[in-house]
Amino acid sequence: MGQLVVLKINLSSVDKAHLFKGEKGIYLDVVLHLNDVPDQYGNHGMMTQGITKELRAAGVKGAILGNAKIVAETSPKPKPTPVTNEDLDGLPF
Numbered sequence: 001m002g003q004l005v006v007l008k009i010n011l012s013s014v015d016k017a018h019l020f021k022g023e024k025g026i027y028l029d030v031v032l033h034l035n036d037v038p039d040q041y042g043n044h045g046m047m048t049q050g051i052t053k054e055l056r057a058a059g060v061k062g063a064i065l066g067n068a069k070i071v072a073e074t075s076p077k078p079k080p081t082p083v084t085n086e087d088l089d090g091l092p093f
Contacts, residue, residue: 004072007032007047009065018051018062032068043067 009030019026029050038044049062 002074002076003070004074005032005044006069006071008067008069009047013049013063013065015049015063018049030065031062034068038069041067042069044070 007030014028019028021027031048031050032045033048034045045068047065047068049065051060051062
């Protein structure tokens with residue numbers, strides 16, 4: 001089952017030192033931390049800024065950028081059942 005998640009990012013919290021240039025623009029890695037139970041404000045998680053493996057190993061944490069809220073549950077579309085010759089038996093044509 002899928003979920004529709006709304007993310008609210010505080011852009012003033014972004015540490016510009018961790019932005020990087022890619023082929024099609026300037027990028028920011030964001031890490032989504034989802035909880036099993038919503039908090040007192042109805043948020044299902046938070047986002048932090050992604051940092052390098054070396055910085056994580058040194059104990060540095062990415063800045064908290066905002067919250068995440070699951071607003072809808074989506075269900076996958078059912079796969080169509082293939083038609084067999086037995087299904088066609090008894091049809092008038």
